Amino acid sequence: MTIKKIAVIGGGTMGSGIAEVAAKSGCDTIVVEIDASLAEQAQKKLEVSTEKAVSRGKMTDGDRAGLLNRISFTTTFDELTDRDLVIEAVVESPSVKASVFKTLDEIVQKDGILASNTSSISIGEIADSTNRGPQVLGMHFFNPATVQPLVELIASEVTSEETLDKVESFTREVMGKHPIRTIDRAGFVVNRLLVPYLLQAMHMYDRGQASKEDIDAGMKFGCAHPQGPLELSDLIGLDTLQLVAEVLYDEFKEPTYAPPPILKRMVTAGHLGRKTGKGFYTYE
Ligand code: NAI
Numbered sequence: 001m002t003i004k005k006i007a008v009i010g011g012g013t014m015g016s017g018i019a020e021v022a023a024k025s026g027c028d029t030i031v032v033e034i035d036a037s038l039a040e041q042a043q044k045k046l047e048v049s050t051e052k053a054v055s056r057g058k059m060t061d062g063d064r065a066g067l068l069n070r071i072s073f074t075t076t077f078d079e080l081t082d083r084d085l086v087i088e089a090v091v092e093s094p095s096v097k098a099s100v101f102k103t104l105d106e107i108v109q110k111d112g113i114l115a116s117n118t119s120s121i122s123i124g125e126i127a128d129s130t131n132r133g134p135q136v137l138g139m140h141f142f143n144p145a146t147v148q149p150l151v152e153l154i155a156s157e158v159t160s161e162e163t164l165d166k167v168e169s170f171t172r173e174v175m176g177k178h179p180i181r182t183i184d185r186a187g188f189v190v191n192r193l194l195v196p197y198l199l200q201a202m203h204m205y206d207r208g209q210a211s212k213e214d215i216d217a218g219m220k221f222g223c224a225h226p227q228g229p230l231e232l233s234d235l236i237g238l239d240t241l242q243l244v245a246e247v248l249y250d251e252f253k254e255p256t257y258a259p260p261p262i263l264k265r266m267v268t269a270g271h272l273g274r275k276t277g278k279g280f281y282t283y284e
Contacts, residue, residue, distance in 0.1 A: 001111050003084040003170040007032060009100055011042025011073065014117050015089035017145030020046055022087075023071040024063075024146075025174045030080065031073045039073040046071065049146065077107050085170070087139055089117040097121060098129040105130035113163055115139040119191070120247040123184045124156035134160035137167060140188055141177075149178040152188045186251035187244070195245055196256040198236075199263070201229035205280070206262040212280050230280040234273030242267050 007030045008019040015031065019042075023029040033039040050067060053059040059067075080086060086108055088100055097116060104114050113135045116126050127136035138154025151171050155164055164181065171179040182188045187195060201215050210218070216228020225232075233241055242264065248257035266272075266279065273279030 001084055001166070003113070003166065003174065004028060005082055005084045006030070007080045007083045007086040009086065009088040009104070010090035011038065011045070012089065012091075013143060014141060014145055015087075016042050016045045016049070017143070018087055018089055018117065018141055019071060020049060020067070020146050021141075021175055021177070023067045024059075025176065027070065027174070029071045030083070031071065032077060032080070033073065033075060035075055039075055043073045053146075077103050080104065080107050081109055083108050083112050085113045085115065085167070087115045087117060092119060092121065094121050094125065097126055101126055101129045101136070105132060111135075113137070113167060115167065117141055120186060120244060122156070122186075123154050123159070127156050127158060133158035135163050137163055138184070138188070139167065139171070142190075149176075150190070151175075151177045151179045152190065153179050153181050154184050154188055155181065156184045187248045191244055192248065195241070195248055198229045198233050198241065199245060199256070199258075199260055202233070202260045202262050205230060206260060234279035234281055234283075236273070237275050238263060238271065238273045238279055239267050239275075 004027055006022045006027045008015045008022065009032045011019065011031045011033045019029050019031045031042055033042050050059060050064045054061055054064050086104055088097060090096055090100055097118065101114060114130065116123060116138050117140060118126065118138060119140065123136065123138045127133040130136055136156065137159045138152065140152035140154060142148035142150050153164060153168060168179050171177045180189060204210060205212050205215055212230045216231050219225045219228045227235065242259045245257055245259040270276055271278045274283050277283045
């Protein structure tokens with residue numbers, strides 16, 4: 001089976017980007033949202049994003065028209081029977097994801113592959129709500145999905161090699177992304193490396209070892225990172241970061257993943273970084 005027909009469940013931040021990538025790469029794409037107004041919002045987001053791509057010279061008018069023709073927005077799962085691959089990008093809730101996968105398992109043709117864009121929920125746990133464990137995997141895109149090349153492919157204990165091979169070649173050759181493979185452990189590859197680094201920068205700042213500007217400058221000008229760790233933490237959102245750190249700590253019980261006191265205090269105070277205009281830095 002070649003992957004040609006895609007569905008994306010959830011047209012939010014990640015789902016709308018993933019759907020754009022799928023339709024751009026020539027796939028017939030259906031986006032499912034909860035209700036008509038959210039489906040309309042997701043469609044509008046796609047129209048604006050592709051309009052910007054045209055104005056920046058990244059896409060021709062003709063390519064945009066083709067892309068918009070290949071994508072449709074709906075509020076039911078009924079049209080998903082013939083899908084080769086479904087990528088779920090709904091809210092990060094185990095119970096919501098379990099219910100989505102149970103329904104997908106009942107509706108999608110038996111050869112269809114089901115993927116989750118989850119950042120922290122175990123793929124094995126998600127696969128448990130289906131009867132097709134070998135055809136369930138994680139496809140973790142990075143934000144914004146239209147720009148970031150990386151996709152982590154996560155194999156549960158029961159994901160088949162065949163599924164991984166198919167999705168890996170689709171991700172690389174059709175979507176034009178850079179897939180990497182990992183087993184099903186919290187944080188996968190990137191967050192497991194990135195989060196302890198960000199948390200160490202917070203400890204360092206909290207202990208007064210260096211100013212926030214100097215900590216960030218150290219990594220920008222010494223290691224060619226585009227942002228320093230405290231700027232990046234503000235960008236990700238301190239509440240999101242605390243949540244991810246808690247998931248990692250819960251899984252590995254290693255102190256390096258424990259949320260530092262300063263992070264907890266800032267989140268309690270509603271200082272969530274760019275989202276609220278105040279974090280390690282203040283934003284207008
Ligand atoms: P979001 O809140 O922007 O979008 C989620 C969308 O799913 C909403 O539009 C909601 O209406 C829709 N939805 C919820 N339940 C649904 C259902 N039963 N059927 C259809 N649609 C439903 O969330 P976001 O940020 O796009 O995250 C989605 C997933 O991607 C989460 O699992 C998250 O952990 C993961 N992720 C998020 C990243 C980010 O930077 N925001 C990066 C990588 C992964």
